Structure formats: C-alpha cells, structure tokens
Amino acid sequence: MKILVSVKRVIDATVKIRLRADGAGVETAGVKFSINPFDEIALEEAVRLKERGIASEVLAVSMGAAACQETLRHALALGADRAVLVESDAILEPLTVAKLLAALTRRESPGLVLMGKQAIDGDENQCGQMLAGLLDWPQASFASKLELKDGRALVARETEQGIERLDLPLPAVVTADLRLNTPRFATLPKIMQARKKPIERLDPAALGVDPTPRLEVLKLEAPPARRAGRMVDSVAALVEALRTEARVL
Amino acid sequence: MSELLVIAEHDGRALAPAVLSTVTAASALAGHSGGRITLLVAGQGCRPAAEAAALVAGVGRVLLVEDQAYAQPLAEALAPLVARLAKDMSHVLAPATSFGKDLLPRAAALADAQPVADAVRVIDARTLVRPIYAGNLLQTVRVKAGCVFATIRPSAFAPAGVGAKAAPIEAVGAEPVALRTRTLGCEAGASSGVDLGRARVVLAGGRGMGSAEGFKRLEPLAKRLGAALAATRAAVDAGYAPNEWQVGQTGRIVAPELYIAFGISGAIQHLAGIKDSKTVVAINKDVSAPIFAAADYGLVMDLFQALPELEAALADDNSGA
Numbered sequence: 001m002k003i004l005v006s007v008k009r010v011i012d013a014t015v016k017i018r019l020r021a022d023g024a025g026v027e028t029a030g031v032k033f034s035i036n037p038f039d040e041i042a043l044e045e046a047v048r049l050k051e052r053g054i055a056s057e058v059l060a061v062s063m064g065a066a067a068c069q070e071t072l073r074h075a076l077a078l079g080a081d082r083a084v085l086v087e088s089d090a091i092l093e094p095l096t097v098a099k100l101l102a103a104l105t106r107r108e109s110p111g112l113v114l115m116g117k118q119a120i121d122g123d124e125n126q127c128g129q130m131l132a133g134l135l136d137w138p139q140a141s142f143a144s145k146l147e148l149k150d151g152r153a154l155v156a157r158e159t160e161q162g163i164e165r166l167d168l169p170l171p172a173v174v175t176a177d178l179r180l181n182t183p184r185f186a187t188l189p190k191i192m193q194a195r196k197k198p199i200e201r202l203d204p205a206a207l208g209v210d211p212t213p214r215l216e217v218l219k220l221e222a223p224p225a226r227r228a229g230r231m232v233d234s235v236a237a238l239v240e241a242l243r244t245e246a247r248v249l
Numbered sequence: 250m251s252e253l254l255v256i257a258e259h260d261g262r263a264l265a266p267a268v269l270s271t272v273t274a275a276s277a278l279a280g281h282s283g284g285r286i287t288l289l290v291a292g293q294g295c296r297p298a299a300e301a302a303a304l305v306a307g308v309g310r311v312l313l314v315e316d317q318a319y320a321q322p323l324a325e326a327l328a329p330l331v332a333r334l335a336k337d338m339s340h341v342l343a344p345a346t347s348f349g350k351d352l353l354p355r356a357a358a359l360a361d362a363q364p365v366a367d368a369v370r371v372i373d374a375r376t377l378v379r380p381i382y383a384g385n386l387l388q389t390v391r392v393k394a395g396c397v398f399a400t401i402r403p404s405a406f407a408p409a410g411v412g413a414k415a416a417p418i419e420a421v422g423a424e425p426v427a428l429r430t431r432t433l434g435c436e437a438g439a440s441s442g443v444d445l446g447r448a449r450v451v452l453a454g455g456r457g458m459g460s461a462e463g464f465k466r467l468e469p470l471a472k473r474l475g476a477a478l479a480a481t482r483a484a485v486d487a488g489y490a491p492n493e494w495q496v497g498q499t500g501r502i503v504a505p506e507l508y509i510a511f512g513i514s515g516a517i518q519h520l521a522g523i524k525d526s527k528t529v530v531a532i533n534k535d536v537s538a539p540i541f542a543a544a545d546y547g548l549v550m551d552l553f554q555a556l557p558e559l560e561a562a563l564a565d566d567n568s569g570a
Binding site for chain 1 (some may be wrong): 323325364393430450486499518524543548550555
C-alpha cells in the first residue's frame with residue numbers, strides 16, 4: 001500500500017513572526033523555514049508504517065514556491081521514497097491545496113493520505129477534512145494513535161471531550177496531532193541519499209485546478225499589546241492586587 | 250435578507266456552550282440588514298436539544314434532522330447534509346471546537362467554498378478577523394463571493410442568552426449517506442467538573458508541577474475558586490494531565506477573567522491559547538521564565554509554597570469563593 005503525505009514549508013516555529021515594513025505580509029528575508037511540525041509527525045508515521053512492512057511506498061507532496069524542494073529533500077531524508085512538488089508562486093488556499101491533493105490522489109491511488117492537522121502559519125486546520133470531502137473518503141482528524149489492520153484504520157483522536165476512537169475503512173484521510181509520535185532526526189547519510197531521490201515538478205494547471213483565491217486579505221496587523229504587568233513580592237500582595245486592582249477575586 | 254445557518258454541537262439533550270457564542274457571531278454577521286438565524290440540530294433522538302436550541306435568543310428557526318447516520322456527530326455523515334442546506338444560505342457557521350473544525354471544512358469543500366477559520370471578530374457580513382501564526386498576527390479577510398463558511402472562536406464572542414419566545418422547530422429530511430466510519434467510544438480523563446471553555450477562573454500547570462500528583466495539589470484552590478484546570482503541552486506530554494486539558498495554539502483557546510499559570514515557562518504556543526484572558530498571573534520560581542513578560546502579575550516563588558498560602562489567603566475571605 002502506498003501512503004501519500006502532504007508536507008508544507010513554513011516559517012520555523014522558533015522564529016519571532018514580524019510584519020514587513022509595508023504591512024502587506026510577514027517578513028521572510030533571512031528567516032529560517034522548516035517542514036510544518038505536524039506534517040513531520042504525519043511523515044514519521046508513514047515511514048514507520050513502511051518500516052513495519054505495512055506500507056510499500058511513501059510519497060511526499062508539497063505545494064508552493066520552488067523553495068519547497070528543500071522541504072521535500074528533508075522529507076526524503078526522513079524516509080520518503082519519492083516526492084512531487086506542485087510549483088506555484090501564488091497564494092494557495094486550503095481549498096486549492098485540497099483540490100491539488102485530490103488530483104494527485106486520483107493519479108497515485110494511495111491507500112492512505114496523511115498530513116498534519118494544521119500548518120503553524122495559517123493555523124487553518126482545514127486541508128485534510130476538505131480533501132476527504134472532495135474524494136468522498138472517510139476521515140479521522142487530530143489523530144494521536146493510528147493502527148492499520150485488515151484494510152481498516154483504527155484511530156484515536158484528540159477532542160475536547162476526551163480521546164475518541166474511530167474505526168474506518170481505507171482508503172482514508174488521517175490528520176496528525178502532536179502526540180501521534182516523535183519524529184526522528186535526519187542523519188547525514190540519509191541526507192546524502194535523499195539528494196539522489198527523484199522530485200517530480202508539476203504545474204497546478206497540469207492537475208486541472210484553478211488556484212484563484214476565494215478570500216481577499218484586507219489587512220494584517222499585530223494584535224493589541226497587553227498592558228505591561230508588574231511583579232509582586234508575596235502571595236498577600238498578589239491577592240490584594242487581584243482584589244483591588246484587577247477586581248477578579 | 251441574509252439566511253444564516255449555525256450548526257449546533259450537542260449531546261442529544263443540550264447544546265454545547267460554544268454554540269451560544271456562535272449564535273452571537275451570527276447575529277453580528279446579520280447586522281442591521283436583518284437576517285434569520287437557523288440552528289441545525291442533527292442527530293438521533295435529539296428533540297430535547299432542538300427544544301433547547303429554540304430558546305436561544307436571536308434564533309429564528311430550528312431545523313431538526315433525525316437519522317441513524319447522525320447518531321454520532323461524524324463529519325462524514327453530516328457534511329453532505331450541511332452542503333445541501335448551504336444552497337439556501339448566505340452564511341454557514343460552526344463553533345471552532347473539535348466538532349466544528351472537523352465538520353465545517355468538509356462541508357465547505359462539498360459546496361466548493363473556502364471557509365474562514367477561527368474567526369474572532371466580525372467586521373461586516375462578509376469580512377472577519379482571524380488570528381494566524383499562533384495569534385502573533387491578526388488577518389482581516391473578506392469572502393469574495395458565495396456563501397460565507399466560517400468557524401467561530403467561542404472565547405471571542407459572549408454567549409447568546411435566552412430568547413423571549415421559542416423559535417419554531419421544523420423537521421427536515423436527512424441527506425442519504427453510506428456511512429463507513431464507526432465510533433468505538435470516547436474516553437475522558439479526569440475532569441475538574443468545570444468546563445474549560447467557559448470557566449471564569451482557570452488554573453493551569455506546566456512542567457513545573459512535576460507529576461500527576463503535583464497537579465492534584467491544584468484541586469483545593471480550583472474548588473475554592475470554581476476554577477477549571479488546564480495544562481501546557483509539556484505537562485500533557487509528560488503524562489501529568491489529560492490531553493483535553495491542553496491549552497495553546499493546538500489545544501483549547503481560553504479567555505477567562507483570571508488565568509493563573511503555575512510552573513509554566515511560557516512558550517509562544519501556550520501563550521497563543523491564553524492571550525485574551527482578562528488577567529494573567531504567573532507563579533514560577535524561575536525569574537527568567539518568559540511567562541512573566543505576558544503576565545499582569547508575576548510572583549517569583551515555588552508554586553508548592555504559593556499554593557497553600559493562596560488557599561489560606563482566600564479562606565480568610567468568605568466573599569472570595
């Protein structure tokens with residue numbers, strides 16, 4: 001069984017996000033980019049399924065600018081067998097990405113599509129659910145445990161009510177939450193090997209998808225700063241402040 | 250006139266509190282032009298939830314859809330129904346909870362629409378504000394055409410109250426679906442008995458709590474204050490607290506009157522989940538913890554020393570509880 005994993009290139013989680021001077025976007029000059037951490041977890045899960053003999057091939061897919069090749073090289077170093085880049089400098093909304101993934105899924109016929117539950121830039125948390133809808137496949141979002149058995153996926157998902165367990169037939173879309181696994185680090189030999197693995201490059205039009213955005217971004221702004229706080233030197237002073245200043249006790 | 254559909258999250262008997270905040274957002278989107286808010290209650294044997302929905306202020310109509318396929322709130326079953334109903338709607342809204350985030354994008358994709366995720370403010374009928382980059386930036390977006398699909402961050406909108414009279418309940422037919430997913434059950438961890446999303450006071454522990462037993466030492470104070478308990482990712486990963494207590498970019502977003510952080514260092518991913526709290530208190534023995542920069546009041550102190558002192562100080566005051 002083939003597993004398709006979608007990986008997004010995002011600003012690294014440790015970078016302090018700054019608005020560009022013109023206010024029209026996020027400062028990316030000199031900024032470190034990484035694979036979206038949730039997608040890295042999804043990829044790790046796919047690689048482990050291959051190592052256990054349950055999957056036969058892991059295909060990593062990314063959408064965006066040419067620089068996404070770095071993200072795909074990283075995915076290949078972590079254990080993906082091959083990669084596809086759908087290259088576009090346009091803003092790709094989750095619906096567009098889901099349509100591109102649906103087209104690739106129809107071409108590649110994987111038994112499972114894995115991706116992170118959200119990307120840490122847009123924080124949308126939509127793509128996997130949209131893909132499952134477009135394909136009319138079962139879905140399990142926010143997965144913290146995944147077991148494949150007899151053509152079915154047993155998934156534990158993290159919800160506000162607790163851990164929900166689902167049983168769904170493959171093919172299906174599963175989106176990874178943080179506790180699904182802890183990804184490995186890429187080793188130098190694997191990084192060297194990854195340079196020889198193939199990356200196919202495609203144009204969105206070749207997949208028959210119109211990438212025109214449906215949303216218009218009118219403004220980007222920093223949230224209002226919290227007023228500066230102060231230190232107190234005892235529990236008594238804290239309780240006094242909470243009663244008389246903040247009036248929350 | 251706009252027609253707004255709010256997808257109700259419910260347990261068959263009552264609405265989830267997040268639905269009431271979503272109705273408030275719907276009222277704001279309807280604006281002065283006037284619009285009708287329809288609450289969709291889909292399930293099986295869920296008439297009591299529909300009757301509760303009919304009493305929510307601002308709701309003009311309740312659609313009750315009962316079918317075996319909706320016995321569990323699965324996106325796979327509900328999305329085709331929502332997409333069908335969306336054809337007659339100007340807006341389709343759901344709370345940005347694990348239920349709404351699972352369902353709404355799938356339904357929107359079936360309707361060929363790009364939803365707005367996690368809206369925190371309404372500008373006008375088609376324009377919403379949403380946080381991105383873990384709340385480090387706010388993005389104002391306008392839906393260019395067609396039905397507006399959006400999930401609403403519950404902590405950003407006050408809950409709708411009780412209406413003057415009950416809205417009519419209309420039963421409508423289910424959308425046929427060959428449901429393939431089975432729900433095997435849901436296991437909740439220990440609960441403090443207070444809903445984290447609605448609590449006026451939240452007591453949160455980080456890795457500094459040291460253990461699950463350490464977390465238990467928050468309970469007496471939580472009880473005194475009627476507070477919900479919460480945790481950081483680090484504390485959940487370490488097994489000190491159940492997953493559903495996690496607050497942050499990828500967990501729950503809370504905005505209580507009072508948030509007290511015990512032994513929390515203050516990673517930006519955690520701060521993303523508490524930014525809108527009215528008053529933030531940080532108690533940590535490490536003076537260099539970043540949480541102090543985000544707190545209204547900081548106290549450098551061992552939390553296990555501070556806890557009994559806090560209990561004692563509040564026990565002195567009968568009005569404190």
